[in-house]
Amino acid sequence: MSVQQHTATTGNGHGHAHDGHGHHELPFWRKYIFSADHKVIGIQYGVTALVFLFFGFTLMMLMRWQLAYPGQPLPVFGKLLGETAMPGGVMAPEFYNQLGAMHGTIMVFLGVVPLAVGGFGNFVVPLQIGAPDMAFPRLNMASYWVFLPGCVLMVASFFLEGGAAQSGWTSYPPLSDIAPPGQTAWLFAMVLIITSSLLGSINFIVTIVQLRAKGLSFWRLPFFVHAQLVTAFLLLLAFPPLEAASVLQIMDRLAHTSFFLPSGLVVSGEPLKIAGGGNPLLWQHLFWFLAHPEVYVLILPAMGIVAEVIANNTRKPLWGYRLLVYSVVFLGFMSFIVWAHHMFMTGMGTTMSTFFQITTMIISIPSVIILTCFIMSLYGGNIRFTTPMLFATAFLPMFAIGGLTGLPLGLTASDIYLHDTFYVIGHFHYVVAPGTIFGLFAGVYYWYPKATGRKLNETLGKLHFWVSFVAINFIFMPMFFQGMAGLSRRLYDPTIYAHGRGVQALNVVISWGAWTLALAQIPFIINFFMSLKRGARVAENPWNATTLEWAAPSPPGHGNFLTEPVVYREPYEYSVPGQPNDYSPQFRAEA
Amino acid sequence: MAETTEHEDVSKHMGKYYVVFVALLCLTAVTVGVSYLHLKRPLAITVALIIASVKAGLVAAVFMHLISERKVIYAVLILTALFFIVLLALPNLTTFEHHSGMPGT
Amino acid sequence: MSETAIPYMVKPHPVTGIPNGKLGIWLFLASEVMLFGALFSSYVLIRTGMPHWPPEGGLSSEVLNVPLGTFNTAVLITSSITMVLAWASCKMGSLPKFRSWMGATVFLALVFLVVKYFEYSDKFHHEHFPSHDNFYAVYFVLTGLHGLHIVGGIIVNTYLLTAGSKMWQTDPEHFTNRVENAGLYWHFVDLVWIFLFPSLYLL
Numbered sequence: 001m002s003v004q005q006h007t008a009t010t011g012n013g014h015g016h017a018h019d020g021h022g023h024h025e026l027p028f029w030r031k032y033i034f035s036a037d038h039k040v041i042g043i044q045y046g047v048t049a050l051v052f053l054f055f056g057f058t059l060m061m062l063m064r065w066q067l068a069y070p071g072q073p074l075p076v077f078g079k080l081l082g083e084t085a086m087p088g089g090v091m092a093p094e095f096y097n098q099l100g101a102m103h104g105t106i107m108v109f110l111g112v113v114p115l116a117v118g119g120f121g122n123f124v125v126p127l128q129i130g131a132p133d134m135a136f137p138r139l140n141m142a143s144y145w146v147f148l149p150g151c152v153l154m155v156a157s158f159f160l161e162g163g164a165a166q167s168g169w170t171s172y173p174p175l176s177d178i179a180p181p182g183q184t185a186w187l188f189a190m191v192l193i194i195t196s197s198l199l200g201s202i203n204f205i206v207t208i209v210q211l212r213a214k215g216l217s218f219w220r221l222p223f224f225v226h227a228q229l230v231t232a233f234l235l236l237l238a239f240p241p242l243e244a245a246s247v248l249q250i251m252d253r254l255a256h257t258s259f260f261l262p263s264g265l266v267v268s269g270e271p272l273k274i275a276g277g278g279n280p281l282l283w284q285h286l287f288w289f290l291a292h293p294e295v296y297v298l299i300l301p302a303m304g305i306v307a308e309v310i311a312n313n314t315r316k317p318l319w320g321y322r323l324l325v326y327s328v329v330f331l332g333f334m335s336f337i338v339w340a341h342h343m344f345m346t347g348m349g350t351t352m353s354t355f356f357q358i359t360t361m362i363i364s365i366p367s368v369i370i371l372t373c374f375i376m377s378l379y380g381g382n383i384r385f386t387t388p389m390l391f392a393t394a395f396l397p398m399f400a401i402g403g404l405t406g407l408p409l410g411l412t413a414s415d416i417y418l419h420d421t422f423y424v425i426g427h428f429h430y431v432v433a434p435g436t437i438f439g440l441f442a443g444v445y446y447w448y449p450k451a452t453g454r455k456l457n458e459t460l461g462k463l464h465f466w467v468s469f470v471a472i473n474f475i476f477m478p479m480f481f482q483g484m485a486g487l488s489r490r491l492y493d494p495t496i497y498a499h500g501r502g503v504q505a506l507n508v509v510i511s512w513g514a515w516t517l518a519l520a521q522i523p524f525i526i527n528f529f530m531s532l533k534r535g536a537r538v539a540e541n542p543w544n545a546t547t548l549e550w551a552a553p554s555p556p557g558h559g560n561f562l563t564e565p566v567v568y569r570e571p572y573e574y575s576v577p578g579q580p581n582d583y584s585p586q587f588r589a590e591a
Numbered sequence: 592m593a594e595t596t597e598h599e600d601v602s603k604h605m606g607k608y609y610v611v612f613v614a615l616l617c618l619t620a621v622t623v624g625v626s627y628l629h630l631k632r633p634l635a636i637t638v639a640l641i642i643a644s645v646k647a648g649l650v651a652a653v654f655m656h657l658i659s660e661r662k663v664i665y666a667v668l669i670l671t672a673l674f675f676i677v678l679l680a681l682p683n684l685t686t687f688e689h690h691s692g693m694p695g696t
Numbered sequence: 697m698s699e700t701a702i703p704y705m706v707k708p709h710p711v712t713g714i715p716n717g718k719l720g721i722w723l724f725l726a727s728e729v730m731l732f733g734a735l736f737s738s739y740v741l742i743r744t745g746m747p748h749w750p751p752e753g754g755l756s757s758e759v760l761n762v763p764l765g766t767f768n769t770a771v772l773i774t775s776s777i778t779m780v781l782a783w784a785s786c787k788m789g790s791l792p793k794f795r796s797w798m799g800a801t802v803f804l805a806l807v808f809l810v811v812k813y814f815e816y817s818d819k820f821h822h823e824h825f826p827s828h829d830n831f832y833a834v835y836f837v838l839t840g841l842h843g844l845h846i847v848g849g850i851i852v853n854t855y856l857l858t859a860g861s862k863m864w865q866t867d868p869e870h871f872t873n874r875v876e877n878a879g880l881y882w883h884f885v886d887l888v889w890i891f892l893f894p895s896l897y898l899l
Contacts, residue, residue, distance in 0.1 A: 135702060135716045202723045206716050209663065210709050211702070236727050237674050241734035248738065251837055256827035259742065259837075275829040277746050285682035285741075286734055336674050340685055352685040601787040608784075612777040619769050626757060626898040639894040646890045654780050654883045661713045664722050671726040675733040683740050 034145070036137035039556060041144050042123030043451065049115035052151065053437075054521070056106035059099045061514055066091040068511035070493040085163070093492040097166035098158070098182070100490055104169030105186065108298065109193050110151050112436055116301035117197075117235070118147070120443050121204060121228045123451060127549035127556065128222050130213025130565035130587075135206040143200040150192030157185035168490060170287060173260035173280045177252045178267055184253055187246045194243045197235050204232035213548065215567035219325075220586070222547045222571045223318060226325050227304030230332035231297050238293035238336065245286035252278075259283075284343050292339035296331060298432055299399075302439025303328070303370060306392045309442045310374060312545045313389035314381025315582050317572035320373035327366035327373075334363040344415045353412050360410035367403050371396065382575070382582070386543075387461030391442035394469055395435060402431030405480060420490075423483025426476050434472045441465075441524075448528075449542050453554045454535030460527040467520035474513030478506040544583050547571055551587040611653045618646050706870045721877040725884050728845075732888050735841065739834050739895065750831040757898055759831065761815055765897040768811050769889065775804035776886045779853075779879045786872040791864050794875070798857045801882070805850045812843055835896055842892060845885050852878050 032040060062081075065074050071090055078089025085095040122140065126133055134140045157164040162180025165171065176183050208229045212221070248259040256274060260283045263276030311318045318324065340348065340356040374396055383389070405427040408414035418424065441464075449455050482503045487494055494500035494507065541550040548567065552560050565587050573584040576591065584591040622642045630638065652658040657668075703709075704716050712719065743749050750759050778800040785793035819825075819832070826836040856871075856878055863871040 131702075133702060136720060137702070198724075198727050202720050202727075205723055206720045209712060209719060210704050210716050233670075236723060237671060237730050240727050240731035241678060241737075244731055244734035244738070247841065248837065251826060251833065255825070255833075257833035257837070258827075258830055259738065259833060275751075275827060275833075277742070277751060277830045279686065279741060279745055281686055282682070282738055282741050285685070286738070289678060289682075289734070337677055337681075340681070343685075348685050352681075601784050605781075605784065608777060608780050612773065615773045615776075616770060619766065619773065622894055622898065623762065623766050626762070626894075632899075636899055639899055640891075643891050643894055647887050650776060650883050650887050650890065654776055655880055663712045663714070663719065667722055667726055671729050675729055678730065678733045679737045679740065682737055683744065686741055687744065 034141060036133070036141045037558065038122045038126050038134045038137065038140060039451070039560075041140050042119050042121075044144050045114050045118030045122060045147070046120070048148065048151065049111050049119055052106050053111035053115065055155070056103050056111055057518065059103040059106070061518060062091070063096060063099045063103065064507075064511035064514045066096055066492065067494065068508045070495050091492075094163060094166060096492045097168075097490070098164040101165045101168050101171075101186075102154075102158070105154065105165065107432075108169065108294065109190070110154060112298050112432065112440070113197070113294075114147065115440055116436065117204075117228070117231060117297070118144070118200065120301060120305065120440070120447070121231075122200075124447060124549055125204065125225055125228055126207060126211070127450070127552055127560055128225055128547050129208060129211060129216055130548045130551075130561065130567065131207060131211035132559045132561075134203045135211055136203050139199055140203050143196045143203070146192055146199070147196035150189045150196065153185055153192065154189035157182040157189070160185060170291070171249070171283070172287075173249065173252065173283050174262075174265055176249065176283075177260055178272070184250065187250050187253070190246050191243060194239045194246070197239055198243075201232040201235040201239075204228060205236065208232075213565045213567050216548075216586075219322070220567055220570055222304075223307040223321065223324055223328075224301075224304035224547075227300040227307075227328055230328050231300045234293040234297050234300075234332055234335060238290045241286045242290035245283055248286075249283065281343070281346055284346065285340070288339040288342045289336075292342065293332075293335040295428070295431070296335045298436050300328065300332075302395065302436040302443075303374075305439045305443040305446070306374060306395050307377075308545075308547065309388045309392035309446050310377050311572040311574065312446075312543050313384045313386060313392070314378060315384075315574045316377070316381050317570070317574055318373065319376035319379070320369075321570075321572065324370055324373050327369045331363065331366040331370075334359060334366070338363055338410075341410050341415070344412050345419050357410060357412050361407075364403065364407065364410070371400060371403070386445070387456070387458055387465060388442040388446040390462065390465045390469075391438045391445065394465070395438045395442070398430055398434035398438060398472075402427060402429075402435050405430065417486075418483055420488055421483035422479040422487045422489055425489050426479030426483060429476045429479070433476065434469070438468075441468075444528075446543070447549075448531070449538045450549055450552070450554050450556070452532060452535070453537060454531050455538055455542060456531045456535060457527050460523040464520060464524040464527070467523075468517060471513045471517040471520055475510050475517060478503075478510050482506055541585070544581075546573055546583050546585045548587055550585065607653055611649050614649060615646055618642055706867065706873060715873055717873055717877050718880075721880050725880065728884060728888075732841075735838055736891070736895070739838065742830050742834060746830065751829045752831070756831075756896065760835065760897045761818075762897050764811055764815055765893050768808050769893050771804050771808050771811070772886045772889050775801045775808070776883050778804065779882045783872070783875045783879050786864075786868070786875050789868070791861065794864075795857060795861070798853055798875075802850055802853050802857065805846055805853070808846060809843065809850075812839065838892060838896065842885070842888055845888070849878075849882050849885055852881070 026035075031037075035041060035044075062074070062077070065072075073089030074086060074091065075089075078086045081095075085092060085098075122134070160181045162182060164182040165176075165179065165186035167176035167179050167183060171183065171186065208221075208225060248257075251257045252259050252261060258275045258278040260280050261272065261274050261276060261278045262280065265272045265274070265276070307318055307324070338356060338359045340352065341360045344353055344356075378393070385393075405423070409418055409424060409427060445456055445461055485503045486499045487497075487503055491500070495504055538554055540552060540554055542554070543550070548565055551565055553562065566589075567586045568589055569584060569586055569591070571586055573586075573591070575582045576584055579591045581591075622639060625638055625642070626635070629635075657664070702716070706715055708714050709716075750756060752759075778797045782794050782797035782801060785791075785797055816836075819836075824832050826833045856875060860874070861871070863874070
């Protein structure tokens with residue numbers, strides 16, 4: 001029953017135009033490459049992001065060898081990476097630093113956000129609000145094609161002299177100011193990626209505000225759309241300061257200014273020939289002004305996906321929908337005034353550190369409310385443990401662990417001890433990896449049928465889920481213990497310290513967990529490609545869901561909907577007493 | 592201005608634009624003139640910022656039609672103004688409070 | 697070019713009262729407020745962290761050319777009124793008048809850049825590059841980024857003056873909206889300079 005919209009008329013340049021039907025057929029490169037269709041762009045972002053997620057993960061797997069077996073040559077791959085990076089197959093410390101900085105940068109900026117916002121946001125939001133496309137389709141296309149060169153530049157930096165950026169994903173000066181050329185590439189790549197993101201966020205906000213279908217008031221929007229709207233505001237207002245900071249760092253590196261370089265700096269015994277008078281903390285403020293809201297950019301779309309999948313697979317409305325919306329808006333607002341909790345150890349006075357501690361404690365409240373609403377949504381539900389539901393359910397305890405372990409970091413007293421240790425790494429990975437990425441996997445399994453017209457295989461999906469779920473906990477849980485033992489992050493060889501040697505056994509566990517997690521992705525990759533040709537075909541609404549995207553064909557054609565959609569009710573009318581079906585879609589007049 | 596303003600309405604508003612133009616030039620002269628007074632730093636900054644804000648307000652309200660703009664635009668701008676103030680104030684407040692209470696600081 | 701008809705591209709949305717482009721440009725300006733806000737914040741942080749400003753002594757108004765800066769301020773203010781007049785000409789249905797006023801706007805913008813070129817080259821001639829000290833670093837970066845925004849505005853306005861004005865024949869209302877949105881951007885660029893000039897030259 002998948003109906004394609006294109007009417008094959010006389011080809012380019014002839015035929016009628018401009019009313020969404022009866023237009024001429026576009027050539028291949030305009031239909032699939034330089035396309036202004038949000039669905040194509042969403043898939044472009046999604047596929048690009050998945051490739052970079054796997055690439056960034058590979059960088060980490062290399063690091064895990066060095067951490068588990070410090071100073072040992074890496075079998076097979078060690079020789080392939082060249083004598084500079086892996087002399088004699090043993091990882092060089094500079095290469096370890098490059099892997100670390102690039103793993104973080106790539107996972108966050110080239111992987112998770114492009115998938116969550118560029119991929120899912122672009123594909124699903126116009127469909128969920130009943131729009132024919134985004135408000136500015138060509139701007140949308142421009143966003144992707146500014147993003148991709150940024151990605152290429154970022155990865156190409158590995159081949160520059162001195163290698164890729166190696167001053168952490170946080171790029172703190174003065175170190176980043178004097179680092180090899182790869183850092184300059186990082187900065188320019190970030191400028192491109194940030195610009196792409198800004199254009200995209202404008203598109204999302206205008207689309208959601210202006211292009212909702214008839215009957216779709218704000219309080220009838222799926223939670224996924226609310227989450228994407230808040231996310232778009234975070235991106236719009238928080239990214240520019242990092243773009244400014246990147247320009248300042250580029251100036252420091254190329255024009256020898258001293259925005260971030262204090263006077264009297266000595267490098268390798270030689271005083272730096274610069275004017276001085278700058279402040280390294282300026283970078284930290286500008287960076288974290290973005291990077292804190294950025295972590296909410298990482299989690300909010302995933303929360304949105306989890307909400308959709310839970311409502312659909314419990315066959316009951318989301319518990320506390322309005323509370324969820326107020327919480328996510330409040331969360332977005334608060335996220336702008338907590339950033340210096342990443343800077344508690346920079347010597348700030350007690351007044352300001354108290355301020356940031358208080359706002360940080362307050363911001364945990366909406367997160368807890370959101371999690372509680374999701375958990376309450378399960379209670380009394382008629383639960384279907386489909387693969388998306390497995391990922392969405394697992395998200396809940398994983399995000400809980402991630403969130404709770406953030407509390408001792410937000411409290412200044414305990415942060416003194418835990419800052420820059422593996423505890424921090426465990427904390428944020430719990431939120432992003434078994435948190436967000438599981439949410440994103442739930443989204444892939446849930447919306448793949450809409451995008452392709454076929455379902456992913458359930459058996460492979462369940463295998464993917466269970467092995468990933470077990471492995472991922474073996475990776476990140478031990479990190480809390482390493483951190484509490486005092487093990488620093490970004491350390492090339494933990495065994496140089498006695499306290500490092502004390503928890504070195506855990507490094508072996510973690511590394512094998514990571515390599516197992518990699519293997520667990522194989523069923524997913526096979527499933528993803530295999531199901532394109534061999535998956536069970538589906539109609540418009542294989543999950544018996546209620547939101548608007550399930551009114552469109554699978555996959556939707558150009559213009560998305562066969563008839564103009566109208567919304568008749570709230571987004572999660574499942575198991576309404578007295579109705580014949582256990583779901584009443586938003587788009588169907590009769591319940 | 593609503594998009595359906597007839598062109599007579601626009602021509603009525605032309606006078607306003609010229610008045611603001613002259614005001615902006617005058618205020619520019621004032622701000623340069625005041626700088627020659629070499630006021631004490633805090634006062635000089637305050638006066639300069641006030642004059643600049645008035646000029647900016649005129650440009651925003653009249654040239655950018657903000658005075659008759661819609662709620663949704665106001666909402667976006669108020670939110671932005673709040674975060675702008677945060678961005679201006681907090682890093683500077685944080686940097687210039689030195690007493691961390693830690694030994695040696 | 698996009699085959700799909702997007703609602704409210706020209707006509708205003710019934711609830712928000714504005715077309716998509718206007719909301720879009722204001723959102724873009726909001727992000728620009730944060731961009732320049734970060735730069736102003738950096739200026740304050742760096743300046744208050746130094747014992748003297750300018751670091752080499754004297755006053756900002758002795759290092760930078762106040763008469764040229766004042767002239768440039770007047771140039772930008774004038775370009776703002778010509779921009780408004782360009783838009784008003786569209787509203788009143790006159791493409792020739794639009795062309796004159798928009799042409800004036802672009803011309804004034806170029807004058808601004810020429811003046812800046814003289815200011816910059818004078819500094820470079822005396823070997824005062826951004827690396828000289830943070831006063832120059834701040835001056836060059838803030839006015840430089842502002843200057844890049846002027847260039848962006850020139851490009852957009854020139855497009856509307858030339859190839860873009862073809863839209864007047866088929867959809868004058870849409871074209872007028874575009875001029876208005878370009879005007880909003882242009883006024884913002886003027887607005888930034890209104891703060892930049894006293895902050896850098898006079899204080």
